[in-house]
Amino acid sequence: VQLQASGGGLVQAGGSLRLSCAASGGTFGIYGMAWFRQFPGKERDFVAGISRSGTAQFYADSVKGRFSISRTNAKNTMYLEMNSLKPEDTAVYYCAAKAWGTGRDISDQRYDYWGQGTLVTVSS
Numbered sequence: 001v002q003l004q005a006s007g008g009g010l011v012q013a014g015g016s017l018r019l020s021c022a023a024s025g026g027t028f029g030i031y032g033m034a035w036f037r038q039f040p041g042k043e044r045d046f047v048a049g050i051s052r053s054g055t056a057q058f059y060a061d062s063v064k065g066r067f068s069i070s071r072t073n074a075k076n077t078m079y080l081e082m083n084s085l086k087p088e089d090t091a092v093y094y095c096a097a098k099a100w101g102t103g104r105d106i107s108d109q110r111y112d113y114w115g116q117g118t119l120v121t122v123s124s
Helices: none
Strands: 002-006 007-014 019-025 031-038 042-052 057-059 068-074 077-082 091-098 117-123
Touching: 002 117, 019 031, 019 091, 019 117, 031 068, 031 077, 042 068, 042 077, 057 068
Parallel strands: 007 117
Antiparallel strands: 002 019, 019 077, 031 042, 031 091, 042 057, 068 077, 091 117
16 A cells, blocks of 8 residues: 655644545555654654544544544545644654554554655744
8 A cells, every 4th residue: 555644834833734644555444554753863653543444543642632533444544633733743744554453553663554754843
């Protein structure tokens, strides 16, 4: 499956953005999906994950209550709604897929496919 992330940009602190991850070339519904982010010079960190059906969502503590992950299998697309953004949310955001995954895996090593990344910049 190929993944294409989009929706990043520049936003002021307290603002909102919605990221999208469009999948092609596979049966989207068999993939557990997740968002990761990478700060300069750091490893990728888990942000949020979602089960194959979309009924279960998982979040890093740092984004819980502010970010919301969802997916529309009929549109082969996953989303990350980001609210109350903070300057420390500034990072490159990546979407990831794991065949028959649960979306619960927080290690990037567990994911098979990656999007190209989209930059989110939050100004203070």
